Amino acid sequence: MSVELDRRLAESGTKFRIFPQPRFLTKEGTDEPLFAEPEVVVLSVEPAAMQPGPADDRMFVVDAIGKQPYNSFFRPPFRGSARPPVRPAENGHFDHLDPDSREFKAATMYATVRRVLDIWEDYFGRTIQWHFESDFARLELIPLIEWDNAQSGYGFLEFGFGRKENGTIDHDRPFCENFDVLAHELGHSIIFAEVGVPASPFDEGVDYGGMHESAGDLVAIVASLHFHSLVDQLLDSTKGNLLTVNGLDRVGELSNSREIRVALNSRRMSDVSDQPHERSLPLTGAIFDTMVEVFQQDLVDRKLITEDLRNRSTHLPGNEADLRQIQGEFATAYAGNESAFKESLLMARDYLGRLLAITYSSISADFLTYHGMLRAILDADRELTMGAHAQIIRECFAWREIAPVPTSMLVRQHTIMNCGFTTLQGPAPTGEAQRDYMIPAPRSNGARLTVRP
Incomplete structure (x- = not known):
């Protein structure tokens, strides 16, 4: 996103808070957090256009209850039970949420994805249409499921938690607060939308995957x-x-x-x-x-x-x-x-x-x-x-x-x-004769053409 556009959004967009990097990271040689407080960011969606969830016309959050990860047989949309949608403050912004609350985690996932999309749509100079638009109008965001992984897929992003050294789920490290991981996964969606996928079954896609x-x-x-x-x-x-x-x-x-x-x-x-x-x-x-x-x-x-x-x-x-x-x-x-x-x-x-x-x-x-x-x-x-x-x-x-x-x-x-x-x-001949010095080899029908310089 250009510096100029960022300045314009500050006057018209909706405010959220995001941690630039995971809050568990500490400054070198200390126990002091690298980023103790989230930073206020302003999204391109105006407060009047925001919906509870948070949600807008491009994406929406569903804080699902008891959900299993999507797979080949279980795909969006999610139709199970969900927690109440997160609502804005009276001024229409979401920057009031307590960083230790579950509501903040849902809101920060939405804000991260929306912010990254804003940034890259500005660089592209146009709307990035979803690669799944033939089936879904909006991207479904699932912030917290009981899973030590995260994934992006056709019409959705769903995130669990980090993993401890012993391989168990680390509930203190939700992926939905990890800006880099969320941005990376959205990057895959951008490439699917803008570059597409190899069409030929003979294309192994080695460099495409990289x-x-x-x-x-x-x-x-x-x-x-x-x-x-x-x-x-x-x-x-x-x-x-x-x-x-x-x-x-x-x-x-x-x-x-x-x-x-x-x-x-x-x-x-x-x-x-x-x-x-x-x-x-x-x-x-x-x-x-x-x-x-x-x-x-x-x-x-x-x-x-x-x-x-x-x-x-x-x-x-x-x-x-x-x-x-x-x-x-x-x-x-x-x-x-x-x-x-x-x-x-x-x-x-x-x-x-x-x-x-x-x-x-x-x-x-x-x-x-x-x-x-x-x-x-x-x-x-x-x-x-x-x-x-x-x-x-x-x-x-x-x-x-x-x-x-x-x-x-x-x-x-x-x-x-x-x-x-x-x-x-x-x-080599000179003068007029030079024009006919280099000629093509005979064609199959015996015809010969002269190359004129």
Whole structure:
């Protein structure tokens, strides 16, 4: 969501509260919560259009009682017993709910999904129609079922709880409060709606599966950057040196030490298998690196850091003393320029959101490849910036070894003889005779055509 739209919504939308990251996460080396209080967010739906649930014309919450997870034989809509719908305060907003209440959990699930949808519809510049619209008008949200898992499916999102180390359900860690997990699952719905699915039974969809998981992570990363508290903490802790392990690069954190996947990773295509989650890592890494390098290039353009510092931080030398030197230089540059650094990061965030929206709108699910995605991303950059970031994109993807496979027709060489041309013997003629020097080989009917330069 662009900065400008966020400002407009502040005057007309409905207020909710969301924790930027799970409330059980603590600051490094302490027991102090990373985010002690939820942050107020404003949704695009006006208070007058909100319905109890919460609900609107695109989605609704059902706090089901005694529900089992949906499966192949048990699908939406849910017709069982449910708790009363959550209602707004007299002013029409939902930001009054106690964070420890069950009502808050239902409301925050709705607010998270609606917020992420608002963000990405703004980047796409249009409404994202549900991929299940032929059967359901609205997305069904089930916030709390007795299950140590969560899932998205055809017309629904339903969430249970985290899992303890011993494998039992952890009721203190409901997935419906985990912004990253919810955003990731909605990301799958966005891809189904915008990219579709492979149509051919001969398409194994290896890169398609990796792209799907990568998209879920990227949808979450970009959306999380819309929390001002998270952005401020991110910059304060890194001083703008984002090519370090930080809170932004960890998607779907389950505890202080466990996360579903890491966006800031060193995986290349030669390091991963065909398993979708593992295969997603090089693609996510390449795109995440692109955003960081666009951010740092803007810092250089605004003379907030030097080109030399940018280059050294990008290439990340392994020497510990060098890394400390780089971090120290970022700290010096950041001091007194905090607002300018934040402006650059939000610019890079919006650039990446629009870049991905254009890319996802243009690619086909059929026989999709990462190299095809790279070309679509370069096309998107040309549309957005006239190719200003093309070299950054190429370098980030090249490092991840994302290129045409050796057997691809794209890298096939064509000699003149492969193309059916032959050359006459003897020295090249000059003048008028030069026109007839190179001619195609005879066709099957014996006819010969002359190539005119």
